[in-house]
Amino acid sequence: MGSSKQDKTLIESKSLHVQIKDTSVLKGLSFRVAKGEIYALLGGNGAGKSTTLKTFLGFNQASSGAAFIDGLDVSSSLASVRKKTAYLPENATLYPHLTAKENVEYFLSLAGLNKSASEIENTFDLVALQKDAWERQLQTYSKGMRQKTAIALAILREAPIFLLDEPTSGLDPVAIDEFNQLVTELASSGATILMVTHDVYGACQVANRIGLLRKGELVGEFEANQNERIDTEVVHAAFAQRQP
Numbered sequence: 001m002g003s004s005k006q007d008k009t010l011i012e013s014k015s016l017h018v019q020i021k022d023t024s025v026l027k028g029l030s031f032r033v034a035k036g037e038i039y040a041l042l043g044g045n046g047a048g049k050s051t052t053l054k055t056f057l058g059f060n061q062a063s064s065g066a067a068f069i070d071g072l073d074v075s076s077s078l079a080s081v082r083k084k085t086a087y088l089p090e091n092a093t094l095y096p097h098l099t100a101k102e103n104v105e106y107f108l109s110l111a112g113l114n115k116s117a118s119e120i121e122n123t124f125d126l127v128a129l130q131k132d133a134w135e136r137q138l139q140t141y142s143k144g145m146r147q148k149t150a151i152a153l154a155i156l157r158e159a160p161i162f163l164l165d166e167p168t169s170g171l172d173p174v175a176i177d178e179f180n181q182l183v184t185e186l187a188s189s190g191a192t193i194l195m196v197t198h199d200v201y202g203a204c205q206v207a208n209r210i211g212l213l214r215k216g217e218l219v220g221e222f223e224a225n226q227n228e229r230i231d232t233e234v235v236h237a238a239f240a241q242r243q244p
């Protein structure tokens with residue numbers, strides 16, 4: 001946990017401004033995420049969380065400032081950036097009429113990747129997707145199971161950087177705990193994770209650092225230390241703009 005100056009920065013937003021139509025959605029956003037870190041960008045509805053992630057994938061353009069993935073400016077190195085990045089959108093788009101295996105095989109083939117059946121099965125095991133569901137169509141899945149399938153796909157893409165948009169929204173507390181544990185394991189094995197959420201408790205459970213985003217601006221940062229997680233009460237109070 002924690003970070004130091006020699007840690008390699010893999011995700012960086014530098015005075016990022018994003019304008020959508022005539023609205024300034026991001027207003028000079030700056031933060032960095034080092035290799036192996038979990039950074040949670042926390043903010044209310046409309047704060048600009050999804051816009052931030054989409055900018056790292058080149059779906060929005062910076063009007064000034066820049067977004068970097070592994071030192072590459074997203075606006076000029078989009079193909080390399082997308083290869084290094086696994087993105088979980090707010091509503092993961094997998095096919096309801098395909099099974100988990102078929103979905104994963106299909107999306108991997110689109111990405112030009114060929115994985116053996118055993119690699120896919122090992123990854124389903126890793127994300128704790130129950131075995132009797134692997135050959136079932138996704139339309140029979142709970143939201144948590146669909147989320148596990150999407151995470152399995154992200155892991156199989158072998159991208160070192162994960163961008164997760166509200167990954168636990170709609171999951172039950174047990175599914176959230178499982179998910180948080182998985183994210184923690186991914187980071188310990190060297191993955192770098194930027195997740196956006198409005199869940200204070202979940203963010204404090206997993207993040208090394210939390211950035212509080214309000215109306216497109218970073219209004220606070222909180223960092224875990226070696227022995228202690230970030231204090232939920234302190235972050236909640238800052239989020240709600242009251243005294244802890």
Ligand SMILES: Nc1ncnc2c1ncn2[C@@H]1O[C@H](COP(=O)(O)OP(=O)(O)OP(=O)(O)O)[C@@H](O)[C@H]1O
Nearest residue numbers: 020021025043044045046047048049050051052198
């Ligand atoms: N394509 C768009 N056209 C117009 N306005 C947009 C567009 N995308 C985002 N915005 C505006 O930008 C602001 C931030 O949106 P964004 O989706 O990034 O928020 P968010 O923090 O992800 O919110 P939520 O918690 O509801 O998902 C909102 O005010 C939204 O209306």
Ligand SMILES: [Mg+2]
Nearest residue numbers: 049050051090
């Ligand atoms: Mg959003």
